[in-house]
Amino acid sequence: MEIKKLDTLPEKIIIPLRQHRGAVCEPLVKKGDRVLVGQKIGESDEYYSSSVHSSVCGEVLAIEEAAHPDGNKVMSVVIQPEESNESVEFPKCGDITSDQLADFIKESGIVEHYGMPTHTVLRPKGKKIDTVLINATSSEWIGGTFKTPADYASQMIDALKMLIKAAGAKNGAIVLRTDDQASIDAFESIEIDGKNLQVAPLVGSRKMGYYLNEQDSNIVVLSQERIFGKKILNFFTYNVTGRKVKIGCDPTSVGVAVCGIKSAKALYDAVNEGRPFYDTVVSIEGVSDKMEYILVKIGTPFKDVIDSYGYTGEIGKIIANGVRTGVAQYTDQVPVTKGTTRISIQKPEEVIRDESIECIHCARCVDVCPVALIPSRLAVMADQGRFDECRQINIDNCIECGDCAAVCPSKIHILQLIRYAKDAIEMAYENLPEKESSNLKLGCGCGGE
Amino acid sequence: MTYTISAPPHKKTKLDFKTLNISKIIALIPLCLAAIYFFGIPALGIIIASVLAAVATEFGIQTIYKQKVTIADGHAATLGLMLALLIPPEAPLWIAVVGGFFAIAIGKHVFGGIGSYIFNPVLVSWVFIRNAWPSYMTPVSIPHIGQFSDLLFENGAGLMVGVSPILLIGGVYLIYKRYVDWKVPLAFLVTLVAIPQTLMFLSGVATLIHEGVLNPLMYMSQLFIFLEISPELPYAMIGAVFFGILFIATDEPTSPVTKNGRIIYGIVCGVLVFVYGYFGNYVDGVLYGIFLANCVGSYIELNTMPSSFGTMSLPEKIYRNIMDKIPSSLKFEVINNE
Numbered sequence: 001m002e003i004k005k006l007d008t009l010p011e012k013i014i015i016p017l018r019q020h021r022g023a024v025c026e027p028l029v030k031k032g033d034r035v036l037v038g039q040k041i042g043e044s045d046e047y048y049s050s051s052v053h054s055s056v057c058g059e060v061l062a063i064e065e066a067a068h069p070d071g072n073k074v075m076s077v078v079i080q081p082e083e084s085n086e087s088v089e090f091p092k093c094g095d096i097t098s099d100q101l102a103d104f105i106k107e108s109g110i111v112e113h114y115g116m117p118t119h120t121v122l123r124p125k126g127k128k129i130d131t132v133l134i135n136a137t138s139s140e141w142i143g144g145t146f147k148t149p150a151d152y153a154s155q156m157i158d159a160l161k162m163l164i165k166a167a168g169a170k171n172g173a174i175v176l177r178t179d180d181q182a183s184i185d186a187f188e189s190i191e192i193d194g195k196n197l198q199v200a201p202l203v204g205s206r207k208m209g210y211y212l213n214e215q216d217s218n219i220v221v222l223s224q225e226r227i228f229g230k231k232i233l234n235f236f237t238y239n240v241t242g243r244k245v246k247i248g249c250d251p252t253s254v255g256v257a258v259c260g261i262k263s264a265k266a267l268y269d270a271v272n273e274g275r276p277f278y279d280t281v282v283s284i285e286g287v288s289d290k291m292e293y294i295l296v297k298i299g300t301p302f303k304d305v306i307d308s309y310g311y312t313g314e315i316g317k318i319i320a321n322g323v324r325t326g327v328a329q330y331t332d333q334v335p336v337t338k339g340t341t342r343i344s345i346q347k348p349e350e351v352i353r354d355e356s357i358e359c360i361h362c363a364r365c366v367d368v369c370p371v372a373l374i375p376s377r378l379a380v381m382a383d384q385g386r387f388d389e390c391r392q393i394n395i396d397n398c399i400e401c402g403d404c405a406a407v408c409p410s411k412i413h414i415l416q417l418i419r420y421a422k423d424a425i426e427m428a429y430e431n432l433p434e435k436e437s438s439n440l441k442l443g444c445g446c447g448g449e
Numbered sequence: 450m451t452y453t454i455s456a457p458p459h460k461k462t463k464l465d466f467k468t469l470n471i472s473k474i475i476a477l478i479p480l481c482l483a484a485i486y487f488f489g490i491p492a493l494g495i496i497i498a499s500v501l502a503a504v505a506t507e508f509g510i511q512t513i514y515k516q517k518v519t520i521a522d523g524h525a526a527t528l529g530l531m532l533a534l535l536i537p538p539e540a541p542l543w544i545a546v547v548g549g550f551f552a553i554a555i556g557k558h559v560f561g562g563i564g565s566y567i568f569n570p571v572l573v574s575w576v577f578i579r580n581a582w583p584s585y586m587t588p589v590s591i592p593h594i595g596q597f598s599d600l601l602f603e604n605g606a607g608l609m610v611g612v613s614p615i616l617l618i619g620g621v622y623l624i625y626k627r628y629v630d631w632k633v634p635l636a637f638l639v640t641l642v643a644i645p646q647t648l649m650f651l652s653g654v655a656t657l658i659h660e661g662v663l664n665p666l667m668y669m670s671q672l673f674i675f676l677e678i679s680p681e682l683p684y685a686m687i688g689a690v691f692f693g694i695l696f697i698a699t700d701e702p703t704s705p706v707t708k709n710g711r712i713i714y715g716i717v718c719g720v721l722v723f724v725y726g727y728f729g730n731y732v733d734g735v736l737y738g739i740f741l742a743n744c745v746g747s748y749i750e751l752n753t754m755p756s757s758f759g760t761m762s763l764p765e766k767i768y769r770n771i772m773d774k775i776p777s778s779l780k781f782e783v784i785n786n787e
Contacts, residue, residue, distance in 0.1 A: 235758065244759050316453055323459040330454050344459070351453050352461055357519075358564040360466060363630060363706040372755040376706060394757045402458040409464050410564075416456050 003147065003281075006296045006308055013056050013079045013299035014066050014335040015041065020111040022048035022120075027077060033060045037087035038275055040107075041077050047125065050117035051109040055278035055297035056081035067334045069320035071327050076335070079299070090274030101166040108270040109277045113260045113339050114233070118267070121259065122167035124252040129167040131208070131256045133240055134160055134174045134264050136183065137227050138341075145265055145281045145293075149186030157192055159264035160219060162271060167257055173208050175240055176223040187221045199223050207242040227370065229401030230325050233258050235371055247396040248429075262341070282336055285323070286345035287311045296336050302343055303332035316348035324402045325415070354411035365404035365414060371397045375404035379414045382421035387428070390421045398422065464628070466563070470523035472628050473696065476619025477530055480688075483602075483616050484609035488538035492609055495545045496533040502549030503529030510558050524563060528552050531571045531696060534609045535689075535736065536578070540585040548574045564702045567747065571697060572740040579733075591730045594683040603688060608732060611688035620695030629699045632711040633718070637694045640719025645681035650674050685723070685731050693722070693735035703743045705750035713749050718742040 018024040025042030029035055035054040042052035058081040066076040096104065105119040112118055122129060134156060146152040156174055164172045176183050176199060184199045191197065200211045202224040211220045224239060234245040236258060243254040251258055266277040277298070284292040287309040296305055302318060319326040320334070322342050336343075365375035373394060381390045398418050405415040484492045507525035511518045520526075529549045536545055555577075556570025557563075579586045588607025594600060594614075606612045623629040653671045662668070698704065698718050705714050721741050725734030756762075761769060 238759050315450065317455075317459065318452055319457075319459050323457070325457045326459065327457070328452070328454045328459065330452060332450070332452070346459065348453075351455075352459070354461065354465075357466060357522075358562065360469075360564045360701045361704075361706050362469075362701040363704075363708075363711065366706050366708060367630075371758045374706060374754065393754060397757055406458045406461050407464075409462070409466050409469060411461065411465065413456055415458065 003145070004292075004294045006294055006300060006305060008304065008308055009056075009081050009083060010300050010304040011080075012061060012301070013054075013058070013081050013297065014076050014301060014333070015052060015054065015079065015299035016066070016068050016074045016076045016335065016337055017042040017052055018068075018074050019052060019109070019298075019338040020050060020117050021115040022046065022050075022117060024075060025049060025052050027063050027075070029060050029063075029077065031060055031062055034058070035060060035079060037085060038090060038278060039088045040276075048117060048120055049106075050111050050119070051107055051276070052077075053109055053276040053278045054079060055299050057084045057086045058082045067329075067331055069327060069329065069334045069337055069340055071329075087275075090276075098165055098168050101162065104270070105166060105267060107276070108266070109338070110263050110266045110270065111277070111338050112258075112263050113341055114230075115339060118259060118263045119166070121252065121257045122163060122169075127252050127255070129252065129255055129257045130170045131241060132160065132163045132167050132169050132172040133237070133256060133258045134163070134172075134261065135232075135236060135258055136174055136261050137177045137224060138261075145261070145295075149182050150189060152183065153186040153190045153197075155268050156187075156261070156264060157190065157219065159268040162267055163257070163259055163264065164218075169257070170218060171208070171212055172219045173240060174219075174221045175202075175236075176221065177226050178223045179226070180223075184223060192219060193217065197221055202239060205242075208240050209242065227399075227401075228322075228324070229370075229399035232399045232401075235397070235399050248426075262338075277338060280336065280338060280340065282340055283342045284309065284345075285342060286347075298338060299335045301333045301335055302329065305336065305343060306332065306345060311345070314348055315345055316351040317344075317346040319344040319346070324406065325400060356412050357410045359410055359412060362409060364407045364409065368403040368407050370401060370403070371399055373398060375414045375418065376412075378421065379412055379417040382417040385424075387421050387424050391425055395421055395425070466524070467522045469628055470527045472623060472626075473527050474523060474530060476617075476623055477534070477696070479616040479619060480534065480610065480613065481530070483613045484534070484538070487606070487612045488609065492538040494542055495536050495538055495540065495609075496530065498542045498545040499533035499536065499549040500526050500529035502546040503532070503553045506550045506553040507558075510554060516562075519563070525553055525557075528557070528570050532574055534692065535571070535575050537586065537588045537608055539589065540582075544578055544582060544585050548578045551577050566702055568740065568743045569697055569700045569703045571700075572736055572743070575736055576740060588732060591732055592687045594686050600686075606688060608689060610692040611732070614686070614688040614691050617688065617691045617695055620691075624695075629695070630701075630704075630711060632708070633698050633704050633715040634694045636712045636715025637698055637718045637722075640716045641685055641690070641694075641723060642682065644720065644723045645679040645685070646675055648681075649677075649679040681727065685726055687731055689732045690722070690726075690735045693718075693739055697736070698739050698742070703746055705746055705753065707750055707753040707755060709755075710749045710753035713753065714742060714746055717745060717749070 017027060023044045023046035025044045027042055029041050035041060037057050039054045040051050041054050056079060058079045061078045061080050063077050065073040068074040102119050102123050110118045112121060160172045160174055178201060187197055187199050198215060199221045202222050208220060208222060222240060227236060233251050237251040237256045238244055241256055245251055245254055262280060270276060279295055279297045281293055281295050284294060287306060318329040318332055320329060320340055320343060323344050359376050369375055377393060378390055378395055395418060400415060402415045405413060408414060481496060503525045504520050507520050508518055532548050532552050533545060536548060552570040552574035556573035557566055560566035590605050590607040592603045592605040592611045600614045602613055603611050624631045624634060650671055653674050654668060657667055705711055718739055722735050722738030725738045
């Protein structure tokens with residue numbers, strides 16, 4: 001597939017200094033400075049942070065609070081771009097050790113789309129990673145990123161090897177989607193270590209460990225049903241490796257690091273070309289009949305991306321990161337960040353306006369829930385503030401996919417109610433001293449932070 | 450330019466409560482027409498009186514208590530129509546009016562309105578008027594399906610629901626369109642068919658034992674009895690029972706929400722209806738049976754709450770326990786060992 005690129009130069013580029021959860025970077029430039037492509041403009045000493053680089057060559061107009069696709073305002077560097085591709089010299093990354101590679105990932109500003117800096121996923125403090133997974137089940141992000149499927153397959157394998165090296169892990173796996181035949185064919189056509197690759201389906205009790213034994217290799221390619229949601233990591237880890245993550249912990253506590261396609265590709269580019277993470281492919285929905293993919297520089301406002309398709313119709317809603325769980329934007333001057341995967345546009349007549357009524361107990365939400373919850377019950381409990389009862393019926397398992405709210409004929413905001421309860425539970429047990437309360441068997445069970 | 454901001458998901462199903470109710474009414478219209486054809490104008494009178502009484506009651510109650518008036522969602526009309534089909538056409542009109550009022554006032558709003566009632570309002574009202582005025586509410590005849598044509602047009606029907614079991618096919622279409630859940634009706638129907646067949650098989654075996662037969666083939670041959678239709682079935686396969694299976698048992702608030710719970714609920718309905726029907730008649734049996742099943746609905750729901758993903762269920766645990774004791778050289782199973 002041809003990689004489409006956004007050629008027109010936007011009026012201004014807005015680069016938020018916080019591209020992930022964690023610390024906000026300190027700006028390294030000041031107003032009036034001239035920056036080059038790939039120049040580091042933000043950095044932090046905190047471990048839970050990742051560097052930010054300029055994606056264009058131009059003059060810094062301001063360092064101010066600007067809109068962020070998450071919905072709030074974040075300190076950002078606003079750059080007036082100029083018609084020049086002058087860039088800083090990218091350091092070649094030769095044969096380096098595991099520790100250097102981890103530092104390199106931080107320096108290159110690679111973050112996961114779910115909001116963690118990649119190096120903190122690979123090397124969490126106080127925990128040991130032994131398995132690295134690349135989640136490729138949402139393969140719409142792949143489109144437009146690679147020239148051919150074969151490129152995709154070989155680059156992903158290389159990237160996985162690098163991630164394994166950086167994490168100091170033993171095994172790795174790439175998880176594809178069962179119905180994504182193009183990718184499966186691509187992976188089956190290439191070889192690793194002189195052996196033909198077999199894409200193995202995850203069925204029944206055949207998890208990753210089984211295939212590692214069977215194929216006698218430390219890298220396997222697996223396939224599973226499509227899975228999406230805001231909090232899929234624990235469920236995904238269980239699906240792939242069979243390891244259960246304790247409630248309140250993340251996969252790193254059982255030694256699993258989950259990476260996305262985007263960060264794997266960014267790492268591949270960073271190592272091979274030396275250039276940091278400053279451009280990304282986003283998919284655009286709603287400007288034409290089909291899904292469009294375009295390579296944009298980080299910091300490009302949504303308006304310029306939409307305009308590049310010559311879309312002139314009226315816009316009712318702009319949504320970042322998908323219509324199911326994404327955030328509706330109040331302005332089109334929000335920039336594309338490292339975590340942006342999709343921009344969706346809805347016409348005014350497509351915007352839904354519903355009124356919630358009482359639950360009619362039709363059980364549609366129960367039928368669609370991928371993690372066997374009773375969303376209708378959770379919603380009622382959350383609404384009444386009965387958070388402990390929510391906990392008893394496994395609210396923490398919720399992957400926040402939004403399916404329940406989408407199928408609800410009563411149009412109840414189930415997803416928001418569940419999030420509300422989860423937040424309340426998290427806040428209630430946040431400052432609970434360890435091993436003190438005898439009547440509350442709560443809190444993180446993994447012993448880590 | 451201004452944009453709409455709202456909470457995700459930004460795309461939802463078009464299906465809403467109103468569509469569900471209206472589709473149920475549409476699914477029942479063929480049956481109503483057939484009933485009017487059979488019983489004439491009195492049937493039409495009963496239907497109109499019951500629906501109007503139900504809608505007027507809902508309007509009245511919501512206006513008096515200053516709630517939002519929800520008669521437009523069609524729920525009251527659906528309940529009124531279902532109730533009308535369960536009233537004999539010879540009954541005076543005021544029975545239908547009292548029934549419609551009772552269904553909405555006591556059956557629905559006393560319990561808290563949509564989604565909160567524990568007994569199906571149609572059944573609440575039917576049980577009330579059936580016991581208050583039994584002379585009006587007893588149908589003149591109880592149908593019995595003798596041949597296939599009786600499924601098309603049932604001449605022995607005493608109630609409007611009984612006139613033509615085949616016209617309830619609209620309910621099957623609702624299940625096909627996923628407007629109505631399939632688990633309850635399927636479990637219900639299978640149980641209702643399986644129990645008489647099993648009883649017939651058991652009685653055949655009992656007879657053989659009584660005669661002192663020793664040849665095992667004779668016992669095996671009793672299995673063929675499942676291919677025959679038990680004499681009990683024609684009494685059970687009548688319009689009222691199909692109506693109960695497709696429209697009353699599937700009523701959302703009164704059936705459990707858990708996946709296993711719905712299957713168990715269907716089985717409970719089937720057993721209760723069979724017991725009532727076997728010793729009484731199936732017209733009263735299906736309604737009292739489902740009414741009683743409503744009582745245990747929430748109990749079933751609470752006891753079938755799904756556990757967290759990845760937890761082993763009881764059969765899996767037993768299987769695991771057994772398999773763990775067998776040496777690995779003797780078994781062909783996936784070794785999930787890293």
